[in-house]
Amino acid sequence: MKPYYAVIFTSVKKVDDPAYDHMARSMTNLAQLQSGYMGHESAREKIGITVSYWESLEAISMWKEQIDHQLAQQLGKEQWYEWYKVRICKVEREYEYKS
């Protein structure tokens, strides 16, 4: 397995807001265009968890600094998130099951 990285983004929103859903979709589409993007998985109940996968730490830094993403992060703090936490992780091992 070639080493790669996971960004675990966990969040609690203040309120439901269609503008948030729109922004989240835009950011998902934009991330897919970034160099080094490998995929993502997302689910929300009480807490939202989005894990995105990247080829390198450099790719993660570039996505964090991407200009439209910067704006989204700012709006996220001002309007949508009660709390969030970001963890940047190196994937050391993986295994999979298919029925």
Added chain:
Amino acid sequence: MKPYYAVIFTSVKKVDDPAYDHMARSMTNLAQLQSGYMGHESAREKIGITVSYWESLEAISMWKEQIDHQLAQQLGKEQWYEWYKVRICKVEREYEYKS
């Protein structure tokens, strides 16, 4: 930050089954008693994502081998999961926001 580990468990279930929910709750309770357990976060929509956090790779191995958890893994494959993937990761950096 003291280094620690994340286990990202993503899954798709075959069917909804109250027995699954019961088992999932039991395993959550049991994990909390394991040495080296630090916490977990979980959400399910189309895909389920559970991330658990651990002090060491040894703690993760011991949880994987725990006897009741072994049984749950077996039942999971036989009865509940269409697909799952496990990624074992080292958390290298983290940051948090509170409104």
